[in-house]
Amino acid sequence: MPDRILVTRSSMPDIDEYIEEIRPIWESHWLTNMGPKHEQLKKELKEYLKVPNIELLVNGHMALEMTIQAMGLKGDVITTPFTFVSTTHAIVRSGLHPVFCDVNPDDYTIDTDKLEKALTVDTCAIMPVHVYGNICNIEAVDDFAGKHGLKVIYDAAHTFGETYKGKGVGSFGDASCFSFHATKVFNTIEGGCVCFKDDSITELLYAVKDFGFDDPEDAGCIGGNAKMNEFCAAMGLCNLRHIDDDIARRKAVYERYNEHLDGVKGIKLNHVRAGVGSNYSYYPIVIDPVEFGIDRDEVFRILSEKGIMTRRYFYPATNAMRCYKGMFDPEDTPVASRISKQVLTLPIYPDLELETVDKICEMMVCH
Ligand code: T4K
DSSP: OOSOBOSOOOOOOOHHHHHHHHHHHHHHTOOSSSOHHHHHHHHHHHHHHTOSOEEEESOHHHHHHHHHHHHTOOSEEEEOSSSOTHHHHHHHHTTOEEEEOOBOTTTOSBOGGGHHHHOOTTEEEEEOBOGGGOOOOHHHHHHHHHHHTOEEEEEOTTOTTOEETTEEGGGSSSEEEEEOOTTSSSOOSSOEEEEESOGGGHHHHHHHTBTTBSSSSOBSSOOOBOOOOHHHHHHHHHHHHTHHHHHHHHHHHHHHHHHHHTTOTTEEEOOOOTTEEOOOOOEEEEEOHHHHSSOHHHHHHHHHHTTBOOBOTTOSOGGGSGGGTTTOOGGGSHHHHHHHHHEEEEOOOTTOOHHHHHHHHHHHHTO
């Protein structure tokens, strides 16, 4: 076992495969601004993700912000605080107001029974998160949004390649934003995309990521710069060739953890819901300190002393972060607050050896 095991490890192609992929970039000197690699990746991803429309972006965060801008949203957005801070920041940075709805304790996605309570006269959209790749209660979110005329933008950063009832997860809601960051199941080094239903926003999305240019010289809207460059797109083209194998190897790691930890008193495992084709992106456990004997932070410390670098994804809950001090009350979302203090994500990536998983579990269980 290596001296240090990190919570994840970027998937990378063989270096020769990447060199072959970037050779034409060297020959053409075309480095960015929607070049051939960008366009090829866009086409391949549209098929792989089984989605009606797709736009590539510089990262998952800008996918959220650019989608909000392209939809012209204004007012309140119902969302959850049990997520990476990007979800909340994207709403606030876009001049909108997040209204936090609690998560359910089984899979940490939005508790759709509490949506009604979060509704205000200014609500314009819902931004639920498929956290850890756990798919939200899509039917209930859709019903609620339809009833109140709200847009639905899923933060789908964790769900690359997942399916729900056989359909690409990016085909639900009005839009789904994916992250292709180095730490994700599929990476383009940095990158992301938005998959969306209404093709009337295609041109606007293309423009907002390129300073608003919808004409070679004249900007039709106040856009930013969120384009994916050719080297990132080339990385994506390589990684996409190996994605199914990567996910299969993640599944083996995931199942090995389950074999060891299922039934351990005080440890709650994550479960893949019926109808979901999972990508096994994270391995979260929720530790009950009374039943397990020690708390989450003690497990974190014991493992890190032995070179196992777990992460407290997602702690603190975003409504408890310093930058939002005084703006929200984390006690309004008690389940999210509690889970954020008890959750630990264990190392998972395709190359992680199963013997290492055995040792990690042994260290945890024999504390
Ligand atoms: N919405 C949600 C729900 C998200 O989780 C995220 C991002 C976003 C939106 C925004 O998407 P992006 O704009 O990022 O595309 C990481 C990632 O930076 C972030 O992408 C991710 N979520 C978040 C959950 O985790 P850190 O600060 O924990 O990453 P870091 O640098 O500590 O890396 C974690 C481990 O990954 C390292 O211990 C080793 C490994 N690693 C890391 C890097 C940077 C590699 O193997 N290679 C690498 O290049 O945030």
